[in-house]
Amino acid sequence: xxxxxxxxxxxxxxxxxxxxxxxxxxxxxxxxxxxxxxxxxxxxxxxxxxxxxxxxxxxxxxxxxxxxxxxxxxxxxxxxxxxxxxxxxxxxxxxxxxxxxxxxxxxxxxxxxxxxxxxxxxxxxxxxxxxxxxxxxxxxxxxxxxxxxxxxxxxxxxxxxxxxxxxxxxxxxxxxxxxxxxxxxxxxxxxxxxxxxxxxxxxxxxxxxxxxxxxxxxxxxxxxxxxxxxxxxxxxxxxxxxxxxxxxxxxxxxxxxxxxxxxxxxxxxxxxxxxxxxxxxxxxxxxxxxxxxxxxxxx
Amino acid sequence: xxxxxxxxxxxxxxxxxxxxxxxxxxxxxxxxxxxxxxxxxxxxxxxxxxxxxxxxxxxxxxxxxxxxxxxxxxxxxxxxxxxxxxxxxxxxxxxxxxxxxxxxxxxxxxxxxxxxxxxxxxxxxxxxxxxxxxxxxxxxxxxxxxxxxxxxxxxxxxxxxxxxxxxxxxxxxxxxxxxxxxxxxxxxxxxxxxxxxxxxxxxxxxxxxxxxxxxxxxxxxxxxxxxxxxxxxxxxxxxxxxxxxxxxxxxxxxxxxxxxxxxxxxxxxxxxxxxxxxxxxxxxxxxxxxxxxxxxxxxxxxxxxxxxxxxxxxxxxxxxxxxxxxxxxxxxxx
Amino acid sequence: xxxxxxxxxxxxxxxxxxxxxxxxxxxxxxxxxxxxxxxxxxxxxxxxxxxxxxxxxxxxxxxxxxxxxxxxxxxxxxxxxxxxxxxxxxxxxxxxxxxxxxxxxxxxxxxxxxxxxxxxxxxxxxxxxxxxxxxxxxxxxxxxxxxxxxxxxxxxxxxxxxxxxxxxxxxxxxxxxxxxxxxxxxxxxxxxxxxxxxxxxxxxxxxxxxxxxxxxxxxxxxxxxxxxxxxxxxxxxxxxxxxxxxxxxxxxxxxxxxxxxxxxxxxxxxxxxxxxx
Numbered sequence: 050x051x052x053x054x055x056x057x058x059x060x061x062x063x064x065x066x067x068x069x070x071x072x073x074x075x076x077x078x079x080x081x082x083x084x085x086x087x088x089x090x091x092x093x094x095x096x097x098x099x100x101x102x103x104x105x106x107x108x109x110x111x112x113x114x115x116x117x118x119x120x121x122x123x124x125x126x127x128x129x130x131x132x133x134x135x136x137x138x139x140x141x142x143x144x145x146x147x148x149x150x151x152x153x154x155x156x157x158x159x160x161x162x163x164x165x166x167x168x169x170x171x172x173x174x175x176x177x178x179x180x181x182x183x184x185x186x187x188x189x190x191x192x193x194x195x196x197x198x199x200x201x202x203x204x205x206x207x208x209x210x211x212x213x214x215x216x217x218x219x220x221x222x223x224x225x226x227x228x229x230x231x232x233x234x235x236x237x238x239x240x241x242x243x244x245x246x247x248x249x250x251x252x253x254x255x256x257x258x259x260x261x262x263x264x265x266x267x268x269x270x271x272x273x274x275x276x277x278x279x280x281x282x283x284x285x286x287x288x289x290x291x292x293x294x295x296x297x298x299x300x301x302x303x304x305x306x307x308x309x310x311x312x313x314x315x316x317x318x319x320x321x322x323x324x325x326x327x328x329x330x331x332x333x334x335x336x337x338x339x340x341x342x343x344x345x346x347x348x
Numbered sequence: 349x350x351x352x353x354x355x356x357x358x359x360x361x362x363x364x365x366x367x368x369x370x371x372x373x374x375x376x377x378x379x380x381x382x383x384x385x386x387x388x389x390x391x392x393x394x395x396x397x398x399x400x401x402x403x404x405x406x407x408x409x410x411x412x413x414x415x416x417x418x419x420x421x422x423x424x425x426x427x428x429x430x431x432x433x434x435x436x437x438x439x440x441x442x443x444x445x446x447x448x449x450x451x452x453x454x455x456x457x458x459x460x461x462x463x464x465x466x467x468x469x470x471x472x473x474x475x476x477x478x479x480x481x482x483x484x485x486x487x488x489x490x491x492x493x494x495x496x497x498x499x500x501x502x503x504x505x506x507x508x509x510x511x512x513x514x515x516x517x518x519x520x521x522x523x524x525x526x527x528x529x530x531x532x533x534x535x536x537x538x539x540x541x542x543x544x545x546x547x548x549x550x551x552x553x554x555x556x557x558x559x560x561x562x563x564x565x566x567x568x569x570x571x572x573x574x575x576x577x578x579x580x581x582x583x584x585x586x587x588x589x590x591x592x593x594x595x596x597x598x599x600x601x602x603x604x605x606x607x608x609x610x611x612x613x614x615x616x617x618x619x620x621x622x623x624x625x626x627x628x629x630x631x632x633x634x635x636x637x638x639x640x641x642x643x644x645x646x647x648x649x650x651x652x653x654x655x656x657x658x659x660x661x662x663x664x665x666x667x668x669x670x671x672x673x674x675x676x677x678x679x680x681x682x
Numbered sequence: 683x684x685x686x687x688x689x690x691x692x693x694x695x696x697x698x699x700x701x702x703x704x705x706x707x708x709x710x711x712x713x714x715x716x717x718x719x720x721x722x723x724x725x726x727x728x729x730x731x732x733x734x735x736x737x738x739x740x741x742x743x744x745x746x747x748x749x750x751x752x753x754x755x756x757x758x759x760x761x762x763x764x765x766x767x768x769x770x771x772x773x774x775x776x777x778x779x780x781x782x783x784x785x786x787x788x789x790x791x792x793x794x795x796x797x798x799x800x801x802x803x804x805x806x807x808x809x810x811x812x813x814x815x816x817x818x819x820x821x822x823x824x825x826x827x828x829x830x831x832x833x834x835x836x837x838x839x840x841x842x843x844x845x846x847x848x849x850x851x852x853x854x855x856x857x858x859x860x861x862x863x864x865x866x867x868x869x870x871x872x873x874x875x876x877x878x879x880x881x882x883x884x885x886x887x888x889x890x891x892x893x894x895x896x897x898x899x900x901x902x903x904x905x906x907x908x909x910x911x912x913x914x915x916x917x918x919x920x921x922x923x924x925x926x927x928x929x930x931x932x933x934x935x936x937x938x939x940x941x942x943x944x945x946x947x948x949x950x951x952x953x954x955x956x957x958x959x
Contacts, residue, residue, distance in 0.1 A: 080670055086667075111575070163661070166396075166483055234376070238376070240409065241578075242578040242583075243577045247576055260613055262591075300661075303379055303400075414694050423697060427691055458927070459942075590924065590929070590930045601737050618922045641936075
């Protein structure tokens with residue numbers, strides 16, 4: 050057992066015993082060695098289920114929305130991107146800061162369980178870092194109450210020297226027709242399971258337009274045009290608010306490069322409104338969520 | 349039994365594709381699915397399960413049921429009748445069982461779903477035996493033989509660089525007769541042994557236990573990590589829920605049905621706002637009870653085939669094998 | 683493959699027309715519907731029809747009555763389709779398919795005294811049974827209809843309540859409103875309390891109740907108080923439905939589908955099913 054796991058368990062047990070939190074959200078081991086799904090711990094004696102390993106891929110921030118009106122606090126563990134998710138929810142006024150206790154983890158990068166499928170536990174080291182971690186600029190949580198490990202080179206993922214907007218550049222190199230063909234093919238595959246939406250901390254509307262098919266805005270027909278309309282609407286809705294946790298793309302069963310779309314928008318926003326990283330600071334307002342007279346579009 | 353060298357398979361597929369629209373697992377952008385074969389695709393036969401189950405061929409994601417047209421004051425309606433011949437190549441034993449389960453839903457209990465029936469009757473099914481079990485496979489727990497599929501027209505095994513083919517039905521024999529030049533007698537030789545599954549579930553007494561668990565706090569507990577997306581239901585080979593909607597363009601329109609998911613809030617929400625399954629607890633409970641209690645009660649079979657897709661793809665690993673284990677552990681007197 | 687027998691597709695509606703619209707209350711209208719070949723189908727009392735305005739939507743309604751050439755559906759304005767129906771005029775083309783569901787268990791009712799308890803639009807399914815019993819009067823014992831609505835304006839089927847049904851031999855009708863107006867001289871109060879005050883004896887009776895869920899809940903309590911057993915009480919359920927033939931999944935109560943195995947259940951049957959309606 051690694052020391053971080055031990056620390057997590059001890060702290061969780063203590064918080065629950067003292068009644069500091071109602072319950073703890075962390076990760077536990079799944080059926081397979083490469084699965085570390087979310088877990089909810091209510092009793093101190095269950096704290097031993099908590100674990101930390103490289104498959105703790107899920108961002109737990111979103112669960113705070115399920116218990117907004119809880120009397121008392123929720124304790125949860127946050128990696129770098131999870132913490133940006135917390136800031137996302139705070140900035141969107143979805144949750145109140147005094148309702149949860151954050152236990153920060155400086156994250157060495159996590160691995161996508163789907164990429165470990167078929168490998169044996171002896172091949173553990175061969176599982177690549179999750180795509181979403183390759184360009185991570187914030188392995189340290191940007192918000193926490195207690196930090197469980199120290200930042201340092203050891204926790205820095207070995208990232209390739211790749212550029213953050215590499216995929217976007219490839220897309221921009223295409224002709225408009227090629228680009229159209231590319232996205233049409235991707236969204237032809239979309240099954241509208243809405244996993245990308247439901248896992249996204251920026252998708253925090255109380256009621257989503259896509260859950261109201263009677264509204265008539267979008268058809269339920271699973272066809273390229275309707276699917277793409279969904280994808281585009283969501284991309285625009287999280288524009289300037291996407292925290293780049295990459296969960297949408299990771300969970301997509303149909304392999305749609307959703308982050309390429311999000312990153313294209315981030316790149317454009319950066320060029321138009323100046324560099325901005327969503328969820329890093331509570332004070333810096335999202336570029337599309339502020340009103341300023343020096344806005345390029347203000348006249 | 350007949351035989352064809354592995355590298356000749358595309359030729360056989362080409363020959364069959366002339367008889368009907370042929371679907372076979374192929375890679376598109378790194379995702380393996382049953383796609384129409386045009387002779388050029390990248391076959392993924394012999395790899396794990398496709399991401400989407402083959403139910404799409406009988407129960408398409410979206411299917412136009414009828415068209416309507418208004419001209420002057422009169423309205424006319426025309427049913428869409430799809431009678432295209434389809435050949436489905438490369439399904440696994442788990443998916444073959446799922447088709448039998450869908451047959452129960454769509455073809456029995458008082459009504460025959462004509463859209464499903466037409467596609468089903470027009471489809472020849474060629475199954476491929478599993479040589480390797482995926483990490484997430486547990487079909488054997490449902491009495492499924494990964495080495496031989498149920499009710500298929502042709503069964504195929506991969507042995508030493510060749511495919512061995514055996515007809516299971518008259519239609520299958522006819523199909524094998526369509527490409528005599530490509531197929532040779534297999535001769536003597538054993539078939540590969542079916543693999544053992546890594547995961548197992550103990551289903552004994554599960555349905556009976558669940559009959560007493562509707563109000564149990566178990567559901568409030570297991571639903572917590574569920575995100576409420578529809579991924580599991582769309583990747584599930586036995587989930588069959590659908591919605592019916594219309595789409596209008598001026599004076600004409602279509603009525604279509606499309607996959608729907610019991611995990612969505614809109615699914616049971618009535619006009620006027622009442623929702624009998626208002627939160628994820630009720631929805632998660634319904635989904636697992638449907639697979640493990642309601643389906644067995646209605647059709648005498650479990651509504652799960654152990655294909656492992658939900659285990660592989662659920663964003664938060666809502667693991668039905670663990671849930672079954674959890675049900676077994678529940679103390680009803682506790 | 684050649685189709686030897688032309689099959690009817692249960693998911694494809696027949697086209698019909700609205701031939702008459704009756705204003706029942708400010709938000710309830712009764713639609714009389716027929717097709718070119720006459721009555722679309724002949725339902726049993728309590729069965730359902732899937733009615734559509736093709737470019738708006740399709741929904742399941744109880745069939746409130748029928749004539750030799752038409753079906754009658756009393757429909758309350760609650761959503762998009764029903765709003766469109768309320769705006770429709772005589773001559774409007776509609777789609778109709780059915781009949782669906784089990785209907786009332788007539789074999790269980792024959793020879794019994796019948797107590798009908800309805801609230802608001804909930805009288806719609808019960809009306810088909812009341813009319814059936816009135817037409818086959820000799821097969822049933824005493825008939826007692828207890829009905830209530832929010833206000834005098836919200837009373838459905840006034841002609842039946844105050845003229846037709848009181849004239850049925852050996853039939854009693856009692857009507858209450860939650861709150862009366864200046865012209866109302868009848869009883870006031872909620873249906874469950876009204877039932878308890880009228881104090882019908884459970885002996886040899888079957889009670890059939892339908893109305894808003896909250897009313898049903900309290901009427902069931904009242905009936906239990908009066909000594910009715912679970913197998914003496916019949917009610918009908920409403921669920922969102924799409925196919926009507928037990929395939930699309932959404933109207934399940936446990937392993938039963940309300941569209942197929944319902945909408946009529948005895949309280950004894952309901953108690954065997956998950957409380958999820």
